[in-house]
Structures are given as C-alpha cells and as structure tokens.
Amino acid sequence: MSKRYNFAAVLSAVVLICCGALILNQNVNAAGEGKITGTVKLDGPAPHMKGIDMGKDPYCAKAHANDPAHLETYVVGADGGLANVVVYISEGLSGSAAAESSATEPVFDQKNCMYTPHVLGLTVEQKFKVTTSDQTTHNIHPLPNPMTGNIPWNQSQPPGAAPVEKSWKAPEMIPVQCNIHPWMHGWFAVVKGPHATSDTKGTYTISNVPAGNYTVTAWQEAAGTQTQKVTVAAGGAGSANFTFKPK
Amino acid sequence: MQRNNLRKWSLLLGAVAIVALPMPSWAQLTKYDLESRMGVESHVGNITGHAKAAKADYRRYCVVCHGELGDGNGESFPWIDPKPRDFQLGVFKCRSTPTGTLPTDQDLFDTLARGLDRSNMPQWSTFTKQQRADLVAWVKHFSPRWTNEKPGTPITIPPEPEVTPERIKAGRDVFARVQCWKCHGVLGQANGPSAATLTDDLGRPIAAYNFTEGARPKCGDTDRDIYRIFMTGLDGTPMPSFADNIKPDEAWDLVFYLRTLMSQNSKEKAMAKQLGLKPVDPNAPAGQQ
Incomplete structure (x- = not known):
C-alpha cells in the first residue's frame, strides 16, 4: 500500500x-524579444460610413454638433491604411508565451456617445477598465457567447460613475453595445499572447515576440480574418502586411 | 504519521498535475453530453433535487417550449414571444446574484413557481416542492457553467425602511440621476427615447417594462423583488445592473418612487399625489431636476 x-x-x-x-x-x-511589424490596407475606395443621428439624446447630439459622427465599421486613413485591425499570433507560440497575460490595464472609454477605442485588444485574463466621460447614462453590455466560457454582463454607468473593472476568460471577439444608445457598438478582441491593433495609418507593431516561426492572424470586424507565416529571429523583426477587401 | 503526510502530499500533487492539463473548449451540447450530466443536484432549503427524477415532468410540461436539448428550440418556439430560454447558455433574468453570475438554486426554484409575467411561462405552483427542486436540477444539467462556476453571492438587501414623502422625493432624484426614463419613460410608460430600439442578447426586439398597465414586474412584485431587479439587472436583456451606482438606502427610495408610477393604489402613490410630485424633466441638465 x-x-x-x-x-x-x-x-x-x-x-x-x-x-x-x-x-x-x-x-x-x-x-530575446523580437517584434512583428506591418501595415494593413484596404483594397479600393473606403466604403461609405453612414452618419449617426443622435437626436434621441440631446447630450450626444450636442457633443457632435460640429463634428458629425459616423459608423466605425471601416476606419480608413488617407493612404488607404485600415485602422482597428487586431493582429495576433495564432500559431507557433509556446504555451507560456500564449498564457502570459499583459500587466497593463487598458481603458475603454465612453466619450461623446461613442466607444474610444472602437476595438480594444486584450489578452485572456487581462484586466481592463470601462470608464465614462459623458454626462448621460450608458449601459455597458458585452455580448460574448457563453459557451466559450466568457459570461455576458450588463452594468449601467450614469454620469460620474466609477470605472468598471473586468477581464475575460477565453479568446473571443466580443461585441459590446449600449442599449440606451443603439448606435454605440464596439469590440473586445480577446486573444492569447502578444498582439497589436492597427492605427489610422494602418501600421501596427507587436512587441515582446520570442524568436520563432509563427502564423499571424489579422482580424477586422466586418472583413473577417487573414493569416500569414512570419519568422522572427532572436531580437529581430518579422514583417507581415495585410490587404483587406471590404465586404 | 509520516506515511499519512506522504499520502496527503501525493494526493495533492496528483490533483495539481491533473488540473494543470489543458481544459477542453465547449461546444454546443449533444444528447450524449447531457446524458453524462444526469447526476446534477439542486439544494433548496433542506430539499435536494435530482435531475434524473425530473425527466418525465420535463418531457410532459416543459419540452414543448424549451426543447429536448434545453436550447429553447422546442416545437412552440416559432409561435411564441418572448422566446423560450436557452438553458445551455446558463444566462437568467431573475437572480439574487450580481450581473454576469449564475443564479442560486433558490432563484430558479422561485422563478418556476412565480412564472414570468407577459410571457408563455406559466406559474408552476401546482408542482410539489420536490418536483420543483428536481426540475431546477434538470435545468442546471443543460449548462456546463454549473460545473465550471459557482453561483454568485446573493446581494444584501437591508431591511425596508418606512416610506416617507422625503424618501419618495429622493427616489425621484435617483430615477432622474441614473436616467431610468431613457427606456422606461418619465411616467414609466415604457416610451423613453431608447425604448423603441431595445434588443435582447440574441438581437431580438424586446420591450421595456411598462409600470402603468398593471402588469407584474418580470421577477416578482414585492418591494424586495423590485429592489433586486435593478440592483442585479436582468441578464440577457437590456436592463443593466445599477449596483455600483445606487447605494442600498437610495435603492429603497427608488423602489418607493417606482411604486408611485404603478397603476395599483399604494401609500406611495397617495403620498406622491399629496406632494404634487411632477415627472422628471428629461431635458434638465444632469443634477438639476
């Protein structure tokens, strides 16, 4: 025995x-940390983004009196650079590098009745804050698929409300909405390991990438995903450029 | 002694080694998955419910709406609105627990007996308590959330204070500050500026609660029920939790003010009339009602 x-x-x-x-x-x-850099472009002219009528809420309408708001499904810069594309390593990361969750605590702000940023890239279990800069009540209502292990919740944030601190359990592209202002629509892009989100020039840099051979995925909320193979030498830089066709 | 210690350690290390294995990802559950979850139990007071024991009752009374796999896709699904709950998602409206957490067994037990007003879910008060507890266990066996998570900790509701005109006025201030009227309307007629565009978590149109037409609130009509509704939110719907932004004492004030909007006679309603209380002004800047 x-x-x-x-x-x-x-x-x-x-x-x-x-x-x-x-x-x-x-x-x-x-x-020996390296990085992956590149540019994301949109093929062809930028699709027309509908203007948003915020007449339902005078506070919101006033905030955009001189700067009309538009949907943000495609945010395209001057040279065709595509913003809000989340680029992450989908294959090739060692278990520990994929499990590492970022220690920074990014902020998802409700400002002038829009989400800033429109897409927030996060790692699994990374804490983030939802804040409000507005003098109107919002409800922050992410809609993950509960079958993934991410659980939907719904909290109100009246003017001056304290930040809501949360994290997600599983990788998933989670839409978030405000039911009070139905035009407010954003994303929590939850991935494993190092990632980056493209700016309005379409450029991105994923830092803290260990040397290795990787598959890199670029995700755009409407155009879908694309992948590329990238090799990063110890302390070196890999490169991957993406071109999306609007759908 | 030493042997005992060694035994403890070996068990502990073994457990850690097993937990360290990667977790499988969830997919839509099949009949086969559900078969393996037949052992789920519920605990309500001193009654223990067994999923297995509820099989016949579920087939007879529930399956027509909620479906064989508990996904809300029963035969009646196309014909009824609001749609039957998808138990596989494990997301429930009526909870005593914070938003984003599982309800307690007692919450599900109460919902069964209470029914859901203005939906096809009747009051199952004809069941014995044992039958209801068994059905609660059955409902739980549909979602793996009950294996991976514990129910949330129920919110604390302080004892109900006495209604005073001051409290009703203070409740009106809360109603204005957190902007309940955005959906429910300044008179509680469910005609606020955002009422027309509300959708549930699955994108289906949903109506805000109308306080004035005499219907019971979805999750109960006692003062404590109303308190619980806005402090936990109704998960799966646009109704958020206000727990972070309404203090417990203010919450009671709001309950009293909400009573003044309801069509039923109440002392709150009488007091509001005496006060000559006007509806909130949606155009007043924040903090200036």
Missing part, C-alpha cells in the same frame, strides 16, 4: 518538475 503512495508521490513530483522546467526554459527563450 505505502509503496504505491510512494510511487504516486514520486511520479507527481516528476511531472510537476518537468512542467516547471518546461515553463522556465520557455521564459529564458522569451528574453
């Missing part, structure tokens, strides 16, 4: 030590 327990103890210890060694080993690899 006791022999069996001894064996179980030794076996468990060996398994754990192996796991530990594996994780530590990967952390050592991660030290």
